[in-house]
Amino acid sequence: MRSTMNDKDKLADKIDSIDKENIENTLKEALEWLDHNQNADKDDFDDKLKEVEAVCNPVIKQVYENSSAADSQDGEEPNDEL
Template structure:
């Protein structure tokens, strides 16, 4: 049983890294979406064109994350 656990330890580490990277990116995207919508943060400091550009890019990232559930950390 110990030998089997050792065999899967590397695979488990890679899966954990992939999930952690995905979660960090998703958290970053949602934080940015909140900041560009919050008047106390960036909403009043950037113009509507910049907000639209940022929002479009953030939505593209979320779409990519949805379409690539099994993407590797490097992706």
């Protein structure tokens, strides 16, 4: 997710600045949590992953939907393989 956020050729330029900030803060918090909880149970790791996904997935989904809509308006067929 972090590399996607930093890659201008992927989604970085298509994500709203507020959403980008929320994702970056979430990723930072998750990495800090990982640093301090390396001996956590698998369930704890899964819970943390779900927290990160709850922030990131809706934003990425919206970007793809907006991108597909823009492609459709440009006369291109939508790519349902995403």
